[in-house]
Amino acid sequence: MSDAVVKKRVVGIDISLEETTFAVVDVRGNILAKDSFPTLDYPDVNAFVATLSERIVEFVEQNGGYETVRSVGISCPSSNFLTGCIVNAANLPWKGVIPLSAMLRDRLGLAVALANDAMVIAMGEQAFGSAHGMRDFIVVSLGSGMGSCVFSDGNVNLGYDGFAGEIGHTCVSLHGRQCGCGKCGCLETYTASRGIIITAKELMEESDKPSLMRQEPDLTPKKISQFCEQGDELAIETYRRTGEVLGLGLANYASLLDPEAIIFAGGITKAGKWLLDPAKKSFDEHVFHNIQGKVKFLASELNDRERDVLGASVLAWKVKEYSLFK
């Protein structure tokens, strides 16, 4: 027996524009304790890191002790696993390139791994969710934007620079909708929140059909899916068109990558069959015949409130333990 303590717990952190959540998680994915604070309280990133590290130290001391924690994993938009930096995040208050991993490691004295939300979700799904036991799969995250993570032979495809996964900014229509990224026809201009609302509005203009959507001043994808449940034709058609484009985009990547499954996470995918049935139909129409009918469409199995910190905890195990003395 060596004197070294075997550390059996990690900290998983999820940073989004609204909220920063952190949790102590064990090797089996049990979330032992969880807390959060509003991200926007800290428009300055140094103040954010100072508060986050203080909160974490206090939190782990109250929940098992600092010496039981091995490392830290962070899920954060626009983050690069290879450099440990947040890079030009559109959906965070801090601009430019921010070496978040190093900043937090220096304060905590713990190894810190950082990755974008799609990659972290994929790791969580592989460890504890829909992708358990799978080696080749794609996770697609649909919300205000569209992200993805490709697993090949059991490992994340990071790409050369760590920028892989920008499925939302692949082109599905050469002279299509204007995207916030500057290009036209990006997949997410049809499949993420804003795109779905645009499709709904286009449909309401094209047609004279009555629709619950017409009376709704603040239309959201969630409300549209609720209208689907009530049998609203235009709402159903909105998700059908969305699914059609989604299935086409995914078919192309499946022809190239031959995944066992595509796993859907994020708020938009709560629309369930209204989105995924037409997506699967379009997918099987467009995918190469050798894999037609074979690729599974699965919903994320992990609990919404836990998915991100759980995935971040899986990420935390991927880094070497840190010590100034090693």
Place this chain on the structure above:
Amino acid sequence: MSDAVVKKRVVGIDISLEETTFAVVDVRGNILAKDSFPTLDYPDVNAFVATLSERIVEFVEQNGGYETVRSVGISCPSSNFLTGCIVNAANLPWKGVIPLSAMLRDRLGLAVALANDAMVIAMGEQAFGSAHGMRDFIVVSLGSGMGSCVFSDGNVNLGYDGFAGEIGHTCVSLHGRQCGCGKCGCLETYTASRGIIITAKELMEESDKPSLMRQEPDLTPKKISQFCEQGDELAIETYRRTGEVLGLGLANYASLLDPEAIIFAGGITKAGKWLLDPAKKSFDEHVFHNIQGKVKFLASELNDRERDVLGASVLAWKVKEYSLFK
């Protein structure tokens, strides 16, 4: 020292519709001897395998001896590395599913690995060519069809079923050209041989411009690229349009996969700058901004006459040595 002989050579085989070539290759990629016979002489696959194995036994006996050969690698269209089978090959005389690896292994008593041409080329380029030292890259092969192979973190992306790489059958135009696969708008209907000829004919119909292409009864991509060299405007425009579509398709996969480089092989890519300059321009217009300007476009560095058997020799090292007694 054990009694086991360390076997320092392999046999690389390339099967195409025209010709079957086989070579003895050493660990450094030196092709020590090479021979071939016409594939179409054997419309029956059993006769083909009988002849191929007899020729190989004789050939290696004359070139260093059977006991010096470790294993066999085969490059063949429509082949699946995971199953060792040729599957519904459009461009071979033998139909259905053919367990070529097992058939040849049983006759030779040597381990046999089989893979499609794009994967074999990618392995050759990584071992001895343009992709040497790279871990994340895509090889695109353009000829009568369009194939591809994705390397992620140093390894081939085979996909779940071994059917990955069908880049030629990804959709770039929803109601586009009819493809032999049954779908419309497949990338290869614009970028492979037949598609380029169609583009040339469309251009000749659209315009009254004189062109050397108009006098050519038997137009080929090679002839069109020769006309480009002579300054023929319509020929140049043919490759420009081809490159534009190619660049768009590749941009999508690069946004998803973030490769260090895309490496071009196959007869069509001999058009060089006439194809690749417009392709790179279109690529950088459509790729996600984080990797814009970063992805290298490279031509295959390997000798045309040797590329396939050389790649097949690299493949041969990937299988475990075979013995009835192990």
